[in-house]
Amino acid sequence: MKLEGMHHLTMITGDARKNVDFYADVLGLRMVKQTVNFDAPDAYHLYFGDEQGSPGSILTWFEFAGAWKGRAGAGMVHTIQLGVASEASLDFWAERLAAKGYASERGERSLTFEDYDGLRFELVVAERSGDEASGHGSVNPPLRAVHPDVPAEHAILGVEGARAYSARGLDADRALLTETLGFTETAPGEYRLDGDERHFHWAYDATNQRGQQGAGTVHHIAWHSRDEDHVAWQQRVRAAGMHVTPVIDRDYFHSVYFQQPQGILFEIATTSPGFAVDEDPEHLGEELRLPTQHEHLRARLEQQLTPLTNPRTAERTPQA
Numbered sequence: 626m627k628l629e630g631m632h633h634l635t636m637i638t639g640d641a642r643k644n645v646d647f648y649a650d651v652l653g654l655r656m657v658k659q660t661v662n663f664d665a666p667d668a669y670h671l672y673f674g675d676e677q678g679s680p681g682s683i684l685t686w687f688e689f690a691g692a693w694k695g696r697a698g699a700g701m702v703h704t705i706q707l708g709v710a711s712e713a714s715l716d717f718w719a720e721r722l723a724a725k726g727y728a729s730e731r732g733e734r735s736l737t738f739e740d741y742d743g744l745r746f747e748l749v750v751a752e753r754s755g756d757e758a759s760g761h762g763s764v765n766p767p768l769r770a771v772h773p774d775v776p777a778e779h780a781i782l783g784v785e786g787a788r789a790y791s792a793r794g795l796d797a798d799r800a801l802l803t804e805t806l807g808f809t810e811t812a813p814g815e816y817r818l819d820g821d822e823r824h825f826h827w828a829y830d831a832t833n834q835r836g837q838q839g840a841g842t843v844h845h846i847a848w849h850s851r852d853e854d855h856v857a858w859q860q861r862v863r864a865a866g867m868h869v870t871p872v873i874d875r876d877y878f879h880s881v882y883f884q885q886p887q888g889i890l891f892e893i894a895t896t897s898p899g900f901a902v903d904e905d906p907e908h909l910g911e912e913l914r915l916p917t918q919h920e921h922l923r924a925r926l927e928q929q930l931t932p933l934t935n936p937r938t939a940e941r942t943p944q945a
Contacts, residue, residue, distance in 0.1 A: 626857060627807045629820030631784055632849035632878070632894040633672075633683035634705060636744060639692035639840035641669045641931050643741045648673040648684065649936045651725045653772030653780060656910035656935045657900050661926065662687050663875065666919040669930060675768035675783065678900035678909060680849040681823045682768035682783045687844060690931070694743055698836025699792035700888025702843035704737075705744070706826065708751030708782040710767075717779040718748055742841030751782050752824070766822055786826030787846065790836070791887050795829045798886040802827070805865040806848070820849065829887070847880065847892035855879060858893050876916055877902060911935050 638644045649656040658672035668689055674682035684705075697703035709715060715736045722729045722738055729738035736748040751767075768783035791797060795814030802808040808816040814829040836842070850858050855872065859881045862869045867883040878894040885891050903914050913930070915923055 626851075626854045627820065628818055628858075628893070629849040629851065629896075630681050630818055630823035631787075631825045632680040632847040632892070633674075633685055634702070634784065634787065634846050635685045635687065635844045637692060637695065637838065637840055637842055637844055638686045638688050638742055639690060639694070640741070641671060641686075641688040641690070641933055644671055644686050644688065645933055645935070647740050650772075651722070651727070653770055653775035654682075654684070655770040656937070657683065658877070658904075658910050658914060659912065659933060659935070660876075660914045660916065661919060661930075663916055663918075666915075666922055666926065667929065669933075671933075672900070672910070675770050677906070679768050679783075680894075680896060681825075682770075684784070688931075689840075692840040695839025695842035696834075696837045697745075697790060697842055698834040699790050699832055701836040701838075702787050702789045702846060702889065703745060703830070704747055704788040705784065705843070706747045706749050706786040706788070708785040709748050709780075710751065710778055710782060712750060714779040715748055715750070717776070721775075740841070744841040744843075748781075749785050751785055783823070784825070786828070787843075788828045788830055789887065789889055790832040790834065791829040792831070792833055793887055795831065801865055801867070801885055805861055818848070823849075845882070845890035845892055847894040850893050850895055852879075852895045852897050855881070855893065855895050862893070911938050 645656060648654050654673040655676055657674045657678040660670050662668040662670045668687055670685060670687055672683055672685045712734065718736055719729050719731055727738055729736050734750045739745050769777060769780040802816050803810055808818050811817050816827045818825045859869055859872060862883055869881050869883040873880050877900050880892050880894045882890060882892050900909055
């Protein structure tokens with residue numbers, strides 16, 4: 626039994642329209658799902674990823690309209706690493722971001738930038754099978770989305786890793802990560818999770834800065850479990866002393882949640898049923914989908930929520 630890598634990361638935004646514009650247009654990801662927060666149905670929950678909505682590609686946002694800008698601090702993720710194919714791709718993204726009004730900083734094999742809310746990203750050259758730098762055989766399959774202005778060779782290939790802040794020592798959750806969840810420690814405060822097809826890099830940086838949750842911050846990170854192993858993971862985490870939730874049906878996957886020793890909210894999510902359970906795979910993210918428990922609120926929510934346009938729908942709309 627092992628985790629298959631990251632399933633998704635969930636963030637907070639204060640502006641759903643800017644969210645769609647940035648992630649579905651500027652970064653060229655596919656808008657996979659328009660739905661609402663299970664626990665606060667007046668708020669959007671928007672999903673972006675590759676063409677199939679594959680685990681390992683998914684970035685999601687809760688929209689709390691007008692939310693104050695947050696600040697990453699101890700017990701919070703501060704940087705999300707996205708994979709690209711080559712150093713030439715880094716050059717492409719530096720130019721594209723600049724053309725869209727976003728500054729970036731080039732490293733030797735990386736490019737850092739922030740979105741409109743101040744959420745920090747790092748584009749990194751994705752590992753390949755046999756990469757001498759990694760020393761590992763597993764490889765992240767390309768998780769590309771299609772965008773008319775992003776050549777396939779430069780498309781984002783999924784989420785490679787994330788870095789978080791710690792004020793409790795870089796090894797505060799070493800036992801949980803390595804003994805319970807199956808990560809490998811690669812250096813002090815740095816870990817790697819290897820599934821059969823995907824990997825994920827997870828690391829800590831020391832800080833005494835207190836965080837403040839708000840727009841531009843990460844709410845939680847979800848790890849990817851095979852369906853048949855999910856309950857066993859719940860039991861394994863509980864046996865490690867974590868306070869874990871019951872299994873919760875999130876319509877597109879089943880989840881359990883727990884706060885780990887660094888203070889970060891972890892989720893373990895299943896593969897199934899997937900994002901095509903309530904939409905044609907060719908038309909993901911084109912219409913508002915509501916959790917069954919909130920379907921009776923549709924008329925009110927459709928009036929209340931900010932109207933959004935999926936760029937793919939706009940591309941097919943005849944021009945006057």
